[in-house]
Amino acid sequence: MKKHQLKLYNTLTRAKELFEPLKPPYVGMYVCGPTVYSDVHLGNCRTFTSFDIVYRYLTHLGYKVRYVRNITDVGHLVGDADEGEDKIGKKAKLENLEPMEIVQRYTNGFHFVMQQLNNTPPSIEPTATGHIVEQLEMTQQIINNGYGYVANGSVYFDVKKYAEKYEYGKLSGRVLDELLAGQRELDGQEEKRNKEDFALWKNALPTHLMRWKSPWGDGFPGWHLECSVMSMKYLGERFDIHGGGMDLKFPHHECEVAQSVGAYGTEAVKYWLHTNMLTVNGQRMGKSVGNSILPAELFTGNHALLEQPYSPMTLRFFMLQTHYRGTMDITNDALKAAQKGYLKMMNGLKNAKELQANQATFTFATSDDKLKTEVQELIAAVYEGMDDDFNTAMAIAGLFNLLKKINTLHTQQQTIATWDKESFDTLLATYISFVEDVLGLREEGLTDLAAVLNVLLGLYQEAKHNKNYEQVDKLRTSMKSLGIVVKDMKTGIGWAYDEV
Numbered sequence: 401m402k403k404h405q406l407k408l409y410n411t412l413t414r415a416k417e418l419f420e421p422l423k424p425p426y427v428g429m430y431v432c433g434p435t436v437y438s439d440v441h442l443g444n445c446r447t448f449t450s451f452d453i454v455y456r457y458l459t460h461l462g463y464k465v466r467y468v469r470n471i472t473d474v475g476h477l478v479g480d481a482d483e484g485e486d487k488i489g490k491k492a493k494l495e496n497l498e499p500m501e502i503v504q505r506y507t508n509g510f511h512f513v514m515q516q517l518n519n520t521p522p523s524i525e526p527t528a529t530g531h532i533v534e535q536l537e538m539t540q541q542i543i544n545n546g547y548g549y550v551a552n553g554s555v556y557f558d559v560k561k562y563a564e565k566y567e568y569g570k571l572s573g574r575v576l577d578e579l580l581a582g583q584r585e586l587d588g589q590e591e592k593r594n595k596e597d598f599a600l601w602k603n604a605l606p607t608h609l610m611r612w613k614s615p616w617g618d619g620f621p622g623w624h625l626e627c628s629v630m631s632m633k634y635l636g637e638r639f640d641i642h643g644g645g646m647d648l649k650f651p652h653h654e655c656e657v658a659q660s661v662g663a664y665g666t667e668a669v670k671y672w673l674h675t676n677m678l679t680v681n682g683q684r685m686g687k688s689v690g691n692s693i694l695p696a697e698l699f700t701g702n703h704a705l706l707e708q709p710y711s712p713m714t715l716r717f718f719m720l721q722t723h724y725r726g727t728m729d730i731t732n733d734a735l736k737a738a739q740k741g742y743l744k745m746m747n748g749l750k751n752a753k754e755l756q757a758n759q760a761t762f763t764f765a766t767s768d769d770k771l772k773t774e775v776q777e778l779i780a781a782v783y784e785g786m787d788d789d790f791n792t793a794m795a796i797a798g799l800f801n802l803l804k805k806i807n808t809l810h811t812q813q814q815t816i817a818t819w820d821k822e823s824f825d826t827l828l829a830t831y832i833s834f835v836e837d838v839l840g841l842r843e844e845g846l847t848d849l850a851a852v853l854n855v856l857l858g859l860y861q862e863a864k865h866n867k868n869y870e871q872v873d874k875l876r877t878s879m880k881s882l883g884i885v886v887k888d889m890k891t892g893i894g895w896a897y898d899e900v
Contacts, residue, residue, distance in 0.1 A: 406419040406787045407787065408641075408673060408790065410670075410671045411571060411674050417671070417896060422640055425463050426463070427465045427466070427517060428629035428634075428641070429455065429466070429639075431451045431467070431827055432627055433448075433470040433471050433525070434471065436472065436473055436503050436510060437490075438491070439509055440510045440695065441694060442693055442698070443645065443678050443685065444645075444693070445517060445715070446675060446724075447644065447645045447675045448514060449716060450675045452840060453790055454643070454790055455520060457786050465523070466635060467524075468523060468524045468525075468526065469525055470525065470527065470528065470627060470630045471503075472626060473499075473500075473503040473507075473529050474499075474620055475625075475626055477623065482602065486499075516712040517716050518712070524634050526630045526633070528626040528630070535621040538600075538659070539555050539621075540615070540691065542557065542663050543555065547561055547562050547594065547658075551593075553603030553616050554599060555591055555757075556597040556599055557598050557600055557662065560576075562658055562661070566658070569594075571649060571650075571657050571672060572650035572654045598624060599622040601620070602620055603618070619693050624654065624656055628668070630657045631668065637660070637664050637666065637878045638666060639670070640671060641671045642671070643672075643675070644675075649674060654828065657669070659673065675722075675724045679730065680693065680705065680731075681729070688828060693730070695797070711739075711843060711844055713742055715735075715738075717739075717745070718735055719797065720793070720839055722793060723789070725789070738900075742811065743898070745841060747807075747899070748841055749832065749835050749841075751807060751810035755806070755809055755810055759821075762817075764817070767822065768820050768823070771819060772823050775823045776826075779798075779826065779830050782798035782821035782834060786838065799831060802827060811889060832848065853879070853884065853895065856879055857893055859871075859895060860876070864893075867890040883898045884896070
């Protein structure tokens with residue numbers, strides 16, 4: 401495996417650190433998955449696409465990555481608190497359905513959107529309800545270690561007791577004394593010793609739909625406990641990367657840190673990575689302000705704020721143009737620019753594959769050290785972007801520099817004779833691999849039109865040969881309506897995606 405100086409920003413240390421896996425070449429990565437009570441939103445899409453890129457790039461570098469992303473199907477209460485209704489149970493009551501019907505519906509929807517965005521499925525996708533036994537065991541371990549206590553059939557984590565020995569708030573930067581002073585009284589918190597304590601296991605009220613037997617009575621697991629259990633079950637008590645949206649830093653991830661230390665005496669995670677939020681036209685996305693856009697609405701254009709539909713790959717390219725730790729602002733102008741950039745990259749991919757397929761017909765020069773150095777420097781710039789905390793924006797800029805070379809070779813094929821074959825092969829292979837395998841971009845929309853397109857191009861060539869220019873113009877217009885531009889080249893008739 402080639403040695404790369406990959407650095408990533410660790411939320412825990414608030415610094416970029418050299419990535420050094422605990423057990424190279426193996427890497428364990430856990431990402432908090434969706435709570436499946438509603439349609440996946442664009443913020444979710446950004447988070448999961450960002451970690452898809454992390455997974456893809458680590459794999460590209462030669463690491464053996466076990467990627468675990470859970471499904472939260474119980475225990476996540478309304479308001480992310482310890483009191484109130486379960487989000488899934490509440491939805492089930494509203495629709496008069498079994499909770500697992502709600503879970504199945506929105507899990508299916510989540511998977512469908514992930515497929516549309518070409519996100520790689522995780523190695524393991526555990527569910528909270530599938531790991532109740534392990535959650536009971538971890539809860540008991542925390543009690544045994546003196547950091548958990550039972551109150552009225554519920555079990556809470558004793559944050560004050562934990563803070564006597566360890567630092568609570570180190571991940572999120574929260575100060576315990578400020579948390580104590582700033583929290584208001586909430587219904588049901590009188591059973592807690594301290595207001596900042598959080599639930600490991602909750603006693604189920606008679607109206608609560610989802611419940612399991614436990615040593616402390618019928619109940620259900622705490623939301624924070626689930627991720628600690630599932631991550632450590634499949635990645636070990638110490639693993640490399642834990643990811644999620646920045647909104648999960650507190651309390652969810654902070655509680656995960658405390659739980660792993662409280663149960664096993666050590667922090668589970670070496671590197672914490674967090675994605676930033678979305679805005680729409682400069683405003684934070686939210687249903688209350690009417691600017692919440694679902695993926696399906698974006699793909700169909702069926703939303704008041706959208707001027708046109710934008711494809712899944714346009715959205716993916718758009719997301720990759722902003723570093724995952726930066727705020728991403730959704731506007732029509734930005735989406736249109738992303739659409740143009742995506743099509744430009746796809747035209748380059750098409751040209752690169754054509755050159756690769758036809759290389760047996762080309763004559764190459766002997767080795768050219770100057771050209772070889774130039775190509776290596778262009779490729780190095782792409783890797784430098786990804787090695788700098790997975791900076792896809794920098795990597796894309798580097799790929800567009802490679803693309804200039806590829807397009808020149810494609811349109812002026814006589815220049816290939818000045819290239820050595822090694823530089824030619826490396827240029828094309830790097831571009832194709834990064835676009836498809838690392839960035840996860842793919843051609844969309846024209847695969848089913850390939851046969852029709854070939855017929856149209858044949859008719860175009862025949863009309864041009866017969867100097868039937870009226871027919872030539874009609875065929876050009878017809879293909880442009882399909883998003884295709886005809887290219888009259890010295891080497892023959894070709895086509896490209898219309899970038900306008």
